[in-house]
Amino acid sequence: MSVLRTEQLRGDIKSNSIDLEETSPLIGKSRSPKMYPLRCNRLNILTGTTCLLSLGYIIYTLFYPKDCIEIEKESLWDKAAVFCVHFVFMICGAVFFVLTCEGPCAVIYNRFQNVQKNTLYEDHDRLVRENDNLKSEIGRLRSIYQEETERLKHDNEYLENRYQEETERLINENTQLKKRVNEEKTEKEKALNRLSTIAGERLRLHNPGIADLSDENRPNKLAEKFSELYDNQWTEALESLNRTGQSERVSVENLFKTLEEIYTTCMKSAQDQRESLIQIITKPSTKVPLEVSSGSENTTSKVIDLQKQTASSAFIDTKNLIIDENPKLAENDALLKYTERSIELCWLMAIQDPPMMLNFGPAQNEDMDTNTFRAFTRTGQKVDFVVWPAVYLYKGGPLVHKGVLEPIAL
Known part of the structure; x- marks a missing residue:
């Protein structure tokens, strides 16, 4: 409400700014007071002259009634009416003359201006006091605002630091928990893999109906590769033997006999290797050959896996053994490829469980x-x-x- 009142008073001061500039010593300007303009024209002069003549005529008739024949002939009431008319006219003319003259009006006008100026000065002083009070209040509020701002800024910095510290702590805890979860998950997977491997080995041991689908050399795959051997390397070897001049039957029988010898050799070598490994693992001090069944299921399974992992080395040794016994198998390139592929597949068939x-x-x-x-x-x-x-x-x-x-x- 004080602000609204201040705005209204400011409007009043602006509307009267000209008079304040002329008369107020606080503004710093000094001017002579504005004079009331002289309003004297022909009508004023004629009216004043008429009033004076009428006044003179009345005074003259009062003091020299004998010279006024017309009045003397009239009745008393007529004389009174004439006198009243002239008197009223004279009074009105005098008042009009006074009002149109400069002196009395200027006094009234100046009196009114002084009253108005005093009122404006009082309003001005009151507004100055209110303005000072408002400035003090604004200063107090500004000080409170600055203090509150500093406090909030300090609180905000404190909360941000707490937030960052708490965030870093939670991130570290989350990282540690993830690490522990990953480690436990890895351990669990390893344990499951070991358990699955052991269970699979026990199931597959002496049980060919259950095959490891991840093994590229499982029995069904070996049968397919053996069929491909007949379609490819066997056909090429047969053609190469036929070009030597021997009959097709003789060539077929030679290739068949070679395959039979390779199969027999691989089966015996794989059996001997398995028995030797089991004996070395279970009874290394015993020199008497043991049967395969003398080892535990776990040992036998591990030995079979070892044979599969070292099949490439065993294949090379078996190939050298067979070619050394029958050097003619290496004279023909097509026949050599057929021999090598036959040894590889027969060895892989021999180390299956069961073969x-x-x-x-x-x-x-x-x-x-x-x-x-x-x-x-x-x-x-x-x-x-x-x-x-x-x-x-x-x-x-x-x-x-x-x-x-x-x-x-x-």
Whole structure:
């Protein structure tokens, strides 16, 4: 409310700024007071003259009634009416003359101006006091504002520091917890892997029906690779032998005999290696050969895994052994590739648990089993010679891939 009142008073001061500048000593300017303008024109002069003449005529008739014949002839009431008319006219003219003259009006005007100026001065002093009070209040509030601002700034800095410290602490705790969780998860995965490996080994041990799908050399895959050996390396080796001038039957029988010798050698070497490893691990001081069954299931499983991991080295040693016994296998490049691939696959079949079996077929003139073998180039009921052995998952197990034989022509 004080502010609104201040604004209103400021408006009053502005509306009267001209008079304050002329008369107020606080403004710093001094001017002579404004004079009331002289309003004297012909009408004023005529009215004044008429009033004076009327006044003179009345005075004259009062003091010299004999000279006024017309008045003397009139009644008393007529004389009174004439006198009143002249008297009223004279009074009005005098008042009008006084009001239109400079002196009395100027006095009244100046008196009014002084009253108004005094009122403005009082309002001005009051506004100055109110302004000073407001300035003091503003200063006090500004001081309170600055103190409050400093306090809030200090509190804000304190809270920010606490927030950063708490954030860093939580981040460190979170990092430590994540690290611990990852370590425990890793340990759990390792334990599960070990448990799964042990369980898988126990399940797969002497159980060919359960295969490790991550193993590229599991029995089913080996059967497929063995079929590819017949389609590729065997065919090339047969063609190379045929170019030497020998008959196709002789070439087929030579390749078949070579494969049978390789399979027999690999089966014996793999069995001897397994028994030797089990003996060295379980009874290193015993020199008498032990059977495979004498080792524990865990030891046997570890030995079989070791054989699979070292298959490449064993394959090279077995290849050298077979080629040294039959150097003719290395004379022909196609025949050498066939021999090497046959050794590799037969060794991998021999170290399976249990080992895979190759059925080299019935003897000549026996009945042909179409469930196990398929015909080579002609049809018939009796066996002439075997071209390629049938593959079984293990001895006495299911057939994995049919063999090939040549029946006697009908």
